[in-house]
Amino acid sequence: MGLREYIVRRLLYSVPTFLLVSVIIFVIVRVMPGDPAVAMLGDLATAEDIKNIRRALRLDEPLPLQYLTYLSGVLQGDLGTSVWTRTPVLTEILSRFPATIEVTVLAAVIAAIIGIFSGTLSAVKRNSWLDHANRVWVLAGSSMPFFWLGLMLQILFAAQLGWFPVSGRIDREFLPQYITGLYIIDSLLTGNLGSLNSTIRHLILPAITSAAFAAAIASRMVRISILEVLVQQYITAARAKGLPERIVLYKHALRNALIPIVTIFGIMVAWGLGGSILIETVFSWPGMGRYMFEAIGKRDFPVIQGVVLFYSITLVTVNLLVDIAYGYINPQIRYE
């Protein structure tokens, strides 16, 4: 089976997934206690006002009918309109998605680099003080809650040392011209160094906070994976050939050890998206996580549904890309 056929089949398989996600989230927001009309009008509204709003929002219709209306909209690329801002949900999502993606991707890259580097070191210098030190930071990295680590980084690097801003995505006066919404790309495309500088300074703390957990897990996985590879016979053969240890390690061992690591890149992105709610709150980051968190507080049903659906589409896509990349790294794998 060719690659194209494989992709098409994978995409077809994901259709039931999306349908299931849309049903589940549709039901969850409606059984969750709290009414959007009450959220909008506050606790002083009369019963009549509430009834009117419910009718205007079409919340008084039977659930199956509401779902079908929603689904037919989604199929036409219309995720509905925010109850609060009266803006199309898709427009809002697209304006906030770049902010989340910028942190998530940078965090995944940082996590991969730190994870691979420290994991390799730890495996090669097994049971040395380096390995022990690495174990300590892996434990710390995987057990620190996001909001706590974020606050500590803010206090140290932003408030005390003043190296980075406390929160926000960019300084107001450096907003780059809008092209992709990804400020790094936009400022590079327009050659705006002030923007690039401001963007990166704002990105570093949230990205590190987001990366900490994934980096720790990756470090552990790389270590185990390399240790397993190092006892394989072809490594012994390579050493017997008289190859320098450096070549044995980086050319033969690491490359094979990395195969399982690639698969967890997808998980890292999933983890980053899930964690974005906390990270974006701590760092006042105008992304999707906070957008959804605020929508939950306001019972903005179309927004919650839209973001969850969008997240699931993102994850399915990332996993598909990972599987394709996997095939490139390991030619033995067939698309079946």
Place this chain on the structure above:
Amino acid sequence: MALLAVAILVSSSIYLTSPQRSAEKENVLVVGISVEPQGGNVAAAVESSADSEVISNMFDSLLRKDPSSGEPLPALATSWEISSDGLTYTFRLRKDVKFHDGTSFNASAVKVNFDTYREGKNIGTRVRLLRVISEVKVIDDYTVAVRTGTPVPYMLDLMAIPTISAIRSPSAVLKLGDEGFAKKPSGTGPFKFDHHTGGTEYVVVANTEYFLGRPKIDKIVWRVIPDPATLRLELEKGTVDYIDPFAAVPGDADALKGKKDIVVKEIPSWKSRFIEINNRKAPFNNVLVRRALSFAIDRDAIIKIALRGFGVVSDGAIPVNMFGHAPNLPKLNYDPVRAKELLAQAGYPNGFEANLIVTPGAPWPDVATVIQANLRDVGVKITLQPMETVAAYSFIYQNNTTYDMLLQGRGGIVDDGWLLLWELFYSQNIPNPNRFRYVNPEVDRLLDSARKVTDRSERLKLYYQIQEIITRDMPVVPLYYATGLMYYRSTITTLYVDPNLYTYFYYSTKTT
């Protein structure tokens, strides 16, 4: 690896070169808020402190409040007359006012707006108060007569609060529609809408042609910072100038008080806090039980422990600083022995069990804990029912007859206790806002007659009578009058915050 190298290179080069602020000498005031403003249209404004604050700074009403006394002053209207029956208010309007979109302000603009608000088809939560208006008549280009169906004691106040009676540019509303206008508002106020970046900031700039004179601040930036710990760091760093009362957390006050560049200020509000009780459900349908609950509560402890000292022990529903507060109400004493006696008299010598709904966010959980301990001392076993705010309100809408107690309270909106008393205790306001389902025909009668009395001192006497009855019946257990907290950099010299806790930046100055 190349990527890493680039990242390290770029980040190391910027460590020391913090971005150079452009050389603008603009006087910018950055306000840290926890909730994002959604839009600037009173007709579409949902119940949100952030929307109210931006609206208060972009729009005018016919009148405005004197920042020191709270009395109505001329704004878009230069003078006003009230007819002898107290029903018709004739306003003479300024002739030199332009909306931010360049169109002129006149009497028909007043009519168009008030007609929209009073018809009540829109969802705006505050403008609903203008449903008391029965007719708006344009007398000439700069004179307008507003008539109410029944006398409204607080009418001038309604005319002085932009979140209730903002005058919007009629041509902009017509052109953009309600939703479009919310995103690009146009009023006559001291500040003009500039831009709104979703999730980040809401920015207004000085209206240089403002009819009372140009504001001293060039630009106000409301920065959305949902996490209180982050917000505090931004203030300490100087990247935020002011944390408004809706975002200020009492827990930060002690730490911030010690900083030399930061001012911590407590201001009175119109927010009255109490335990709401389902008055028709046993055992709460017995007045002795309700009084016993009041005697069992140690209000000083609530203020000291749960509120960290910020708050005033309350003696009724109307806050001390609001017109109508009865000064001679009996003090609500902490007397657990008396509470036990009353419970025994009511037939509950061993107390009873009940639920108390508590919403999240400071200070509610802490207040609830003190109440729970207090009531346990007199044998009343309270189960706390934590519910997210919207869930709690929705629950009570749906379970109005079955809930036990809710820890909440109400904020006054206008400087006249009549509205607060009427909303809370008038029997026709069951099931909402009178969700305690309190009925007393005498209170209904007094409220009906009080609204018709135009003489303020005569009206006060009726208010006092109502409050005495309320204290006797105890349909709610009053706890405390909340105060607002403001944290700001000492570079700001004036901040006018009204008792609704909205900040009006027209009066502010900031040294750069």
